[in-house]
Amino acid sequence: MIHDLTIRNFRLFDELSINGLGRVNLIVGKNNSGKSAVLEALTIYASQGDPATxxxxxxxxxxxxxxxxxxxxxxxxxxxxxxxxxxxxxxxxxxxxxxxxxxxxxxxxxxxxxxxxxxxxxxxxxxxxxxxxxxxxxxxxxxxxxxxxxxxxxxxxxxxxxxxxxxxxxxxxxxxxxxxxxxTHGADARSIPHVYVPTDFITAERLASMWDSVALTEAEEYSLKALKIIDESVSGLAFVQKKEGSFTKEGARVAIVKISGQSVPIPLASMGDGMTRLLQLVLALFSAKGGLLLLDEFENGLHFSVQKQIWDMVFHLAKELDVQVFCTTHSRDCVEAFSQSAQEDTATKGVLFRLGRSVAPKDANRIFATVFDENRLSRMTEADIEVR
Amino acid sequence: MSANPSSKKLIVEGDIDGSFFEAFCYSIGYRKKEIWVGPPADYAAGKGRGKGNAIDLFVDLVGELRDGRVSRLGLIVDADYASKGGLGYSGTLEHISGKLGPLDYAPISDGEEGIVFAHAGGLPDIGVWIMPNNRNEGYLEDFCIGIAARSEATLLRRARTAVTDIDTPKFPAHFKTKAEMATWLAWQEVPGQKLAALIGNNLIDTTSPKFLALKKWLKRTFD
Known part of the structure; x- marks a missing residue:
């Protein structure tokens, strides 16, 4: 696990030190404060400078x-x-x-x-x-x-x-x-496993490929559990090849779900963006086992009412799978849900850090991070943890 | 979580202190709510009162000075008594200094006119006042008794005598001034009001050196 991160001379950062990172970390800050750049820096770090990365x-x-x-x-x-x-x-x-x-x-x-x-x-x-x-x-x-x-x-x-x-x-x-x-330098064998989940939704093929790497493991069970957070009636999940004649290219596989009380499964994608995002999140967590999960805009596609349960699951799985999670967000609901989960799950350290520009003359407008651990989160207000 | 719109914050230990200093700030010319004054419990739901929590919140807010979310910051806590499980004046100052040091804040002045910490990188100075007078052990009540109006001298003396005359007081000896203050307030026109009632009712001497020292420190901290 990364405890004390230092980033120097990268993108918008002259020098950024974030000490006391948690297992689950949420990054907030105004636009152009470097949230995604932190994820990129972590990706480079995890890949140990792999040129292809x-x-x-x-x-x-x-x-x-x-x-x-x-x-x-x-x-x-x-x-x-x-x-x-x-x-x-x-x-x-x-x-x-x-x-x-x-x-x-x-x-x-x-x-x-x-x-x-x-x-x-x-x-x-x-x-x-x-x-x-x-x-x-x-x-x-x-x-x-x-x-x-x-x-x-x-x-x-x-x-x-x-x-x-x-x-x-x-x-x-x-x-x-x-x-x-x-x-051709290739990846360093000592690189850290890492999965980057971008803001946009990944393709059905990529999802299917992630599914293949965890099929018939407990990931299946967790995937179902996760989907049930949004829709209780989901009772089964599979990836199937589309039949010929469809518009997708040959060989593409898509996720389908079984709904309780219905005899015919339906495409996961037809149940809304949130379902696909959630499945993506769970599969990414399992794929990142022993390493880093880097997720841009956690709340994307997820209604605020389910975010607390999803954070609970992320906190639980991050510990179980020895994954260190870094997410960005622009959503106050997401921060609120994260704060609650971080304070409730005492077994897993949750840390929020906010990126902002310093007004100290000596800092010359430098971006710095303010770290909020569970205790500090409980003392601060929404206004303090500005996310937009 | 509630919004604290003012970027000037004065952190205190409890509700009674909060209402007293809110009235004090108003009396020396600040607009209502110009400075957010209160204990941690009022700042964000779920966090308690008391000196430790107030200092922790104060230190958290020092971190907020760096990106300008907080523009001015002060802390008022009691020295308490070192012999009674408290930190005393020196212990309190050491405790606070120890927390501010890693944030590049160091004291540049202390004593009866209040304590000021300055930042190595040019952030605003921040103020700390340890009741009663940044020197002795004690509480806010000691400070209040020290600024009582001359017209109250007789009543206050009788209240203090009444407390002293109790053969077997229930309160511990170091709480004596708290009992005296409560007794004095119990004998006012509206009996039993909180400390804030001292302000604006001609009960305190706004020309006394102690009053003026706190006023000067508040101005130094928040202007």
Whole structure:
């Protein structure tokens, strides 16, 4: 479990420290306060800097589209500048020592992403048989170095990614080859299992695939229990392949539910968005076993009247499955329901943290987190926990 | 949970203190509700009264200064008596300082004119007043007796004598001033009112140094 999260130089954060995280964490804050960026940072941390994950995060915001290349004007070789979006002000830092850092100080575990300049040189060496070989070597160049401006040098750029366990370069040369190259680094075996549930609803196929990974386990039982929170009459759940002739593409499977007293099952999707969202939530919890569940906009599709029961279930399952949950919300009902569940479920630590900009002159408008544990939640009011 | 619209907050221990300081603030020129004054139980449902809870809420609200949700903040608690299970003046100040230190607040002045904590990063100063006078052990009642109007001197002296003359008082000795205050209030035109009745009924001396010290501290904290 992550206890003390520090995020530096990532997206809108200069430095964000959130100490004393819980097993279930709810993130609130006004628009553009960085709620989703925290989920992204956690995704990067959990994947231990997996390049494919980084690229997928950029892709989810169309930040991988290269319709501009501001760095080419400076005479620096054209590069894939997508990754600049991850840095503050969407620019690679102009000075050294401004690396992206995402870490848990309680475990000493971190992911660090540094933009570096270097010269590429080839040095010759002799192998055991005496043959002369050439190998590529990077000679780092400080960003403050006067060599940067000399006419006969064109420094290369790369990202240097390091974690507690490994480090590697991600070339930024703007070629398909280099892009493939960094994707081949692959995931770190020590990465933490994690499931990200976006704001929008996932496809029926993805839901079916998540179902496959937990079918015939207790997840089935919990899925049914969860659906019953919204509709008591649900008594069975299955995924079936659509018959030929339907509009969905061949092979797509959809969730159907049995309703007590009715002989023919009905599609889950026909019962409203809330049912699909809820099933998605339960399946995601089971898929994230032993790791992190990251959920953007918890309340999406869920009527306020059922949110307390759903939080109760999340608190219970998070502990049972050893999952640490991070959700964002814009809903006061959601905060209210979360607060109640957090205070009632004394076995599972629930923490709410609010992101906001500091008015302290020394902080220079920096975003910071105010942490509300169960005790503090009970002392505060709705007005204090502003969510919009 | 109720809304506390004012961004200026004065946290106190209980309802009686709350109504007293609300009246006090009004008497020195603040509009009604300009400063939210009250105990934790009035701030958010479900949380009790008392010094510990008041200090905890105060510390929580210090955190709210950082993004401007709270603009000015003060705390008034009793010193109590260290020998009677309380913290006393020094213990109370140490306890509060210990909680504010990690939030980058340190005391810049203390003594009979009130305590002020300043923030290392430039957030507003915050005020702490430990009753009766930021020096001695005791309670709000000691402060009130100390600011009694001269015209009340005789009645107050008789009330205090009456309490002193009880052979076997039921209350413990350190509650004597509370008993004296209750007796004095019992002998007013409307007997048995709360402490807030001292304000606006010519029962206190608004020119006394003790009154002026609290007024100055409130202005320093909330203006």
């Amino acid at each position: 980084l690229y997928s995060i950029l892709g989810s915001h169309d930040e991988n589209l290269r319709f501009d290349n501001p760095l080419s004007e400076s005479g620096v070789e054209a590069i894939d500048s997508s990754f600049r979006h991850l840095f503050p002000n969407r620019r690679f830092p102009e000075e050294d020592g401004k690396e992206i850092y995402i870490g848990d100080s309680s475990r000493g575990s971190y992911v660090q992403l540094e933009h570096r300049l270097f010269f590429e040189v080839f040095e010759e060496f002799q192998d055991e048989s005496g043959s002369t070989l050439r190998r590529r070597k990077r000679v780092p160049l400080e960003k403050s170095s006067p060599d940067l401006f000399s006419q006969d040098t064109t420094p290369e750029q790369a990202l240097f990614l390091s974690t507690k366990n490994r480090s590697f370069w991600l070339d930024l040369a703007d070629t398909p080859l280099s892009r493939r190259r960094y994707l």
